[in-house]
Amino acid sequence: MNAALKGDWVSRSLDSVWHPCTQMQHHETMPLVALARGQGAWLFDHEGRRYLDAISSWWVNLFGHANPRINAALVDQLQRLEHAMLAGFTHEPVVQLSERLSALTGHALGHCFYASDGASAVEIALKMSFHAWRNGGRPGKQEFVCLQGSYHGETIGALGVTDVALFRDAYGPMLKTAHVVATPDARQAQPGESAADVAARAAASLETLLQQRGDSIAAVIVEPLVQCAAGMVMHDPAYLRAVRKLCDQYQVHLIADEIAVGCGRTGSFFACEQAGIWPDFLCLSKGISGGYLPLSLVMTTDEVYQAFYDRELARGFLHSHSYTGNPLACRAALATLQIFDEDDVLDANRERARQLSAGLAPLAAHPRVCHFRQQGMIWAFDARIDDPAQAASFARRMFAAGLDQEVLLRPIGRTVYLMPPYVLDDEEIGHLAQRTRAVFEQVVPH
Numbered sequence: 112m113n114a115a116l117k118g119d120w121v122s123r124s125l126d127s128v129w130h131p132c133t134q135m136q137h138h139e140t141m142p143l144v145a146l147a148r149g150q151g152a153w154l155f156d157h158e159g160r161r162y163l164d165a166i167s168s169w170w171v172n173l174f175g176h177a178n179p180r181i182n183a184a185l186v187d188q189l190q191r192l193e194h195a196m197l198a199g200f201t202h203e204p205v206v207q208l209s210e211r212l213s214a215l216t217g218h219a220l221g222h223c224f225y226a227s228d229g230a231s232a233v234e235i236a237l238k239m240s241f242h243a244w245r246n247g248g249r250p251g252k253q254e255f256v257c258l259q260g261s262y263h264g265e266t267i268g269a270l271g272v273t274d275v276a277l278f279r280d281a282y283g284p285m286l287k288t289a290h291v292v293a294t295p296d297a298r299q300a301q302p303g304e305s306a307a308d309v310a311a312r313a314a315a316s317l318e319t320l321l322q323q324r325g326d327s328i329a330a331v332i333v334e335p336l337v338q339c340a341a342g343m344v345m346h347d348p349a350y351l352r353a354v355r356k357l358c359d360q361y362q363v364h365l366i367a368d369e370i371a372v373g374c375g376r377t378g379s380f381f382a383c384e385q386a387g388i389w390p391d392f393l394c395l396s397k398g399i400s401g402g403y404l405p406l407s408l409v410m411t412t413d414e415v416y417q418a419f420y421d422r423e424l425a426r427g428f429l430h431s432h433s434y435t436g437n438p439l440a441c442r443a444a445l446a447t448l449q450i451f452d453e454d455d456v457l458d459a460n461r462e463r464a465r466q467l468s469a470g471l472a473p474l475a476a477h478p479r480v481c482h483f484r485q486q487g488m489i490w491a492f493d494a495r496i497d498d499p500a501q502a503a504s505f506a507r508r509m510f511a512a513g514l515d516q517e518v519l520l521r522p523i524g525r526t527v528y529l530m531p532p533y534v535l536d537d538e539e540i541g542h543l544a545q546r547t548r549a550v551f552e553q554v555v556p557h
């Protein structure tokens with residue numbers, strides 16, 4: 112293909128593709144990159160320039176692009192069964208995946224219900240909770256509780272439990288609003304206070320609400336350990352223990368949205384493990400298919416499952432999506448789980464994390480950086496910028512400067528974060544630390 116035709120992908124895309132989470136007019140000045148291929152932690156454009164995928168392509172890619180083991184599993188599955196409906200039928204990949212995930216929770220959450228996108232998993236968890244109470248003779252439990260800054264997806268139900276003004280304000284009248292309670296954001300610690308103190312305070316505000324309205328509340332939904340879209344807002348695991356206890360006490364379901372934080376991202380396979388709790392519903396998506404195919408699922412308990420198990424059709428959970436339990440997506444997920452086992456990934460990531468944290472130490476100490484934080488394979492810090500106009504354009508300028516320096520960064524507001532795939536070698540870790548710092552110093556001069 113000649114150079115003119117290659118450059119053409121950008122203009123053709125801008126003419127015909129409506130890109131997600133984008134004010135399209137910004138592309139008058141912001142680069143749109145036409146990708147030709149991916150390999151490991153790198154993305155390559157048509158000019159042969161490369162970008163280290165420091166955010167795992169929106170938090171989905173765990174083991175690099177074009178991973179040979181996941182590719183091989185998919186090629187094998189393609190010869191067998193690409194897709195079939197999951198109502199009335201089943202197949203090996205969906206059975207094996209459900210069994211393996213259930214085993215990872217010690218069978219506390221032994222039933223997996225499938226969908227494609229994260230937001231659909233959230234919708235399913237909300238509907239299941241609501242319907243389980245109704246089937247259990249408590250139809251008054253209809254309300255939901257979410258945290259300040261929570262993000263659970265963009266569909267109407269998920270947006271109803273999302274507290275990000277930019278995403279929800281335009282649709283306010285369409286939404287069933289949820290109760291919003293204090294975030295346990297560890298950055299809110301006052302002098303002398305620990306993250307656990309902030310967690311206790313946030314839990315107390317939840318308790319006040321449950322005391323007043325527990326009989327009307329079906330579920331509390333949380334992103335365990337890290338509220339990612341809020342700007343990698345981290346909290347103490349004590350918060351999750353407190354919420355679990357309150358949910359038991361006031362007979363309210365706990366929904367753990369592990370769509371972003373699951374699959375080893377926070378250091379354990381499930382983030383909830385670090386608090387030693389299990390929720391009533393656990394949502395997974397993003398990394399579960401290795402970043403290959405849309406796959407999401409909700410795991411739940413025997414107790415919830417039994418609330419729907421009946422002769423009567425309408426007491427069942429009649430929700431479905433056309434691609435529920437897609438065999439290719441499940442097979443990609445099985446290959447992903449196999450890599451976790453074969454490569455002892457959680458352990459290897461501890462060493463990667465140690466190295467990258469060391470490489471980022473100069474940034475952590477930078478005078479324009481505050482609240483440097485890390486949890487597992489997530490690093491984040493906030494930029495100190497006084498000028499409001501500079502602050503407003505910060506994320507976009509970081510993105511553009513990052514591309515010039517061969518690193519894909521996409522800050523959230525003033526929060527810069529790294530969420531790399533679990534394949535970085537020593538050299539890539541060095542590159543990532545050094546370039547992130549260089550980009551930051553270019554965009555935020557002393």
Ligand SMILES: *Cc1c(COP(=O)(O)O)cnc(C)c1O
Nearest residue numbers: 228229230262263264368370371
């Ligand atoms: C990304 C995300 C979702 C939504 O998933 P989609 O696949 O984008 O619909 C929900 N919850 C959390 C915590 C997420 O990070």
